[in-house]
Amino acid sequence: GILIVATKNAGKIREFQHAFAPLGLTVKSMFDYPELPDVVEDGTTFAENALKKSKQIGEALGLPVLADDSGLCVDALDGRPGVYSARYAGEGSSDGDNNLKLLSELERLKQGEDTGQPLLSTARFVCALSLYDPSTAAELTAEGAVEGWITSEPAGGGGFGYDPLFYLPEFEKTMAELTLEEKQSVSHRGMALRLLTEKLAAQGDR
Numbered sequence: 315g316i317l318i319v320a321t322k323n324a325g326k327i328r329e330f331q332h333a334f335a336p337l338g339l340t341v342k343s344m345f346d347y348p349e350l351p352d353v354v355e356d357g358t359t360f361a362e363n364a365l366k367k368s369k370q371i372g373e374a375l376g377l378p379v380l381a382d383d384s385g386l387c388v389d390a391l392d393g394r395p396g397v398y399s400a401r402y403a404g405e406g407s408s409d410g411d412n413n414l415k416l417l418s419e420l421e422r423l424k425q426g427e428d429t430g431q432p433l434l435s436t437a438r439f440v441c442a443l444s445l446y447d448p449s450t451a452a453e454l455t456a457e458g459a460v461e462g463w464i465t466s467e468p469a470g471g472g473g474f475g476y477d478p479l480f481y482l483p484e485f486e487k488t489m490a491e492l493t494l495e496e497k498q499s500v501s502h503r504g505m506a507l508r509l510l511t512e513k514l515a516a517q518g519d520r
């Protein structure tokens with residue numbers, strides 16, 4: 315079967331493909347439906363934006379659709395960039411632009427003081443998933459989070475987005491230094507996917 319995911323983020327697509335392939339599901343993304351307009355993500359929470367994406371695309375296609383809204387919440391920045399993670403350095407900004415912006419905001423807080431300490435602030439990645447079925451108007455949701463530190467020493471070529479700056483003390487590695495399997499086992503998205511799968515299975519039992 316196929317699973318439609320309302321995303322244009324290549325990093326997310328890779329992780330969903332990896333997660334759903336063992337279930338015999340092929341992932342389709344918004345790259346397979348170029349005629350569909352982008353969803354305006356003006357919600358104030360990850361959950362709100364995830365529902366907006368799954369519902370708009372699900373209704374447009376008349377098929378069940380999964381959506382992911384996620385981001386990075388940095389404690390020293392009062393939770394920013396949060397729901398603005400994808401466009402932190404401006405509309406259409408690249409992952410590289412956003413990472414530079416994050417480090418410069420955290421450096422600004424130190425006001426020139428060099429502590430020699432690469433770990434700048436605690437932070438968490440959050441992922442809200444929404445599965446919307448237009449035939450019943452039913453929505454299933456799940457949220458996952460992972461705690462770590464923002465490091466001034468980016469490392470790793472895996473993952474996407476802020477992964478090279480997100481340091482996990484228990485691995486002594488950044489998220490970008492983990493394999494896809496390792497990332498799935500600890501990440502916000504992996505946790506949300508496991509919770510969503512449990513909810514789906516519980517529904518199937520009813």
Ligand code: ITT
Pocket residue numbers: 320321322323326355382383384385386399400409412439473474475476477501503
């Ligand atoms: P779609 O809306 O098309 O799914 P997007 O990239 O715009 O793609 P979001 O609005 O959910 O997605 O923004 C999430 C941003 O948060 C994303 O661009 C990354 O910069 C960051 N992010 C989310 N999950 C991440 C992860 O697993 N690793 C690193 N950065 C992540």
Ligand code: NA
Pocket residue numbers: 355400
């Ligand atoms: Na988005």
